[in-house]
Amino acid sequence: MKRLLLLLILLFFVTACMQEESSEETEERVTPVKVDRVQNEDFVIERKITGRAASPDSSPVMPETPGEVATLNIAKGDRVEKGETIAVVRPGGNVGDQVELQEIAVRQAEKQLENARISEEQAQLGVENAEDQVELAEQASQSEASQSAQAAEAAEQQYEQAQQIADETKKLVDEGTIPEALYNQAQSRADQAQAQYQQLQGQKSQSSSAVAQAEAQVDQAQQQLDQAKVAVDQAELQVEQANVQLNQAEEQAANEAITAPVTGEVASLSAEEGDTVTNQQPFATIVRLNPMTISASITPEQLDLFEKGQELQVDLPALEKEAAAVIDYISSVPDDTGLYPVEATVDNAEEKIKPGMMASFLLPENVVEDTLIIPTDGLVEQNDETFVYKVEEEKAVRVDVEVIESQSDFSAVSGDLSAEDEVITTGQLTLSDGAQVTIMKEDSDEAR
Template sequence: MKRLFLMAVVLFFVTACNQEETNKKIEERITPVKVESVKKEDFVVERKLVARATAADTSPIAPETPGELATLNVAKGDRVEKGETLAVVRPGGDADSQVELQQIAVRQAETQLENAKISKQQAAEGVENAKEQVNLAKQASKSEASQTAQASETAKQQYEQAQQIADETKKLADEGTIPDALYQQAQNRADQAYAQYQQLSGEKPQSSSAVAQAEAQVNQAEQQLEQARVAEEQAELQLEQANVQLNQAQEQAENEAITAPVTGEVSTLDADEGDMVTNQQPFATIVSLNPMTIAASVTAEQLSLFTKGQELEVDLPSLEEQVKSTVSYVSSVPDDTGLYPVEATVENGDEKIKPGMMASFLLPENVVEDTLIVPTDSVVEENGETFVYQVVEEKAVRVAVSVTESQTDFTAVSGDLPEEATVVTTGQLTLSDGDKVTIMEEDS
């Protein structure tokens, strides 16, 4: 019995010592943790809107003149530079015959122009001749007028002499010296001289009508010259038009080299060498890959988030990168789906962005102003409660918080948490309120 009592006493002391060591180990346990500081500022949520990359410029390729595709230098998927020769088209149809017809038309126009120049020269000579006839008629009229004036003066003198004789004869007849019949004869001669004088005084030179006729002929000749000038101008225009049509026919008869209008990639090719191609249906398409367009369709509520000229970040998941874009188009009219098209331009010098790639517009949106912001990893939810562990004098202090807004990396909260407090971001799931902690270095 005494032995059993001694064994019980020994067992009690051993158990007590073990329990004391266990409690001492629990009290001395220190949990290594990582921490970050609490911030107080505006909490900005980044909204994502799904979009898609599209080609900014698509250029159809077609010849100016229908014909046979004599040479084809590219294949579908090839990258081409602006100005590079893609193909050569040999004109079809009666192109050579058209050239011959236009050459004949040019020769005819040249002949008409030459005839018009001759007619103009003749009309100009006619004007000079008519003017010369006017000068001659005026000289003749002047000479005739002079002669008529001299004759009129002579007739006047003859009349005056005859009348003087008649007057003297009358005196003698009145005195009875001579018979009255002699006076009558003398007076008759005076009257005849007066009549002759009157006739010459009132007579107009016949050459004056010749001057008027010559001047009328000058006017007529000048009208003919003006008509000849107009005919020459029309002939020159006809010749110019005939030459233009000849050049066009010659160009159409020559092989046409088709060059790339833009730098890009051959996205479609619907013809082979030897095929006939037309100027109505493109046989190839070039897609320009720089710049690229990021296109999205947004709701009326989202439309206000976009402004033309605005710079936005674009996320490209397939390339695992984000690029800058500039909004180039914001529609004010919905499309058939009731959504509003929005487009932005992205530089794509290395052409990594391909048409059809999925993308997202990253739109910053100010959600909560002047709030506490903690790392999302620091927030713990347990039994319907939300809290974080604040490190105070190397101990983890549990602080209850309410989540206002949350994103992947950061969360806006409210609670009894001072600004610039340090909260646990790694190791918090094994902590209890009041546990000792040690802060690990960033690289540990």
């Protein structure tokens, strides 16, 4: 009896539960979902190649002359402008003695120049005196030549007359009219007149020799003048060289203002005021920040993706922005890793891009033209099948699709979809074909 009563009670509870479940099934479940519209356009993949930002160059800072840092106007990390005075160096060593020695050398060179100019003036006077002697010799020669010519002409006439008398006397002797002794006397007088005539002609050649000798003295004086001019030129050059060396010594002895060679940031600084710096080792380095270089290493297969002069976008994650870059170097030889270095220049006028920041080249590649594009989150994969749910009359309708290309955000697919269809992107994993859905608003997540 008790067992029968227990069975009746259990039967009552089972029947009640079945009635309750049947009641719940009769009430259709409504699932809240989020949707996105299908797009019909070209599907473009952006291939990323990771690189790093770097300064195109760094400029060392060092004085021209070793010395002590008298003033230091910079600190590590400071930004400086090209030409800005960043330090003052006081020269060390015996630079003052060098200035004094060079001043003495200048005075000696100037004295040598003064002596050379005096010698040139004396040589010039020598030439003028020699030319005067030539003129006097020519005048004397002309006067002597005139007198000698007159004397020679008179002597020639006397000789001709005496010889004529001697010839006539010879005829008389031959005729026997006069004795031969008279002829001998006449011929002797003719010979004396001829000798006197020849002597006067010899005096004329001696006066010409005096002129030639005076002209030779002019040539010799001119050579001395030319040598004196060369000596003046050499002395002037020595004075100029001595002054240059003096200026250099004075510059070395003066405090040197060190200016920034480029506009950029002080990347390293190894000196303080009072420290000694040399002209062999830089005490600071300034890194140029504008423009910046984006460097990456690529595989041989990726070489065709780059072209010198090509403009690409680079992604700068640290700054959460993209920037335009121009490819300016593509290595044709691999480095030690077997990869090919590529460099691009990017404008950095605001200097927000810092050396060492990660940067990625964005290489657009058109994969599929005129295709259906949906959010990748809307894809459902079950039992080797891929499908999506689209919303029709507040119901989820399953649509089988084939994925052509896929990225993290969007995918290109083919299937029974049209542009502007609403594909479920949130809540689809709990749905079944024909399930009742309600679309939530993006801003407030309230059903619509």
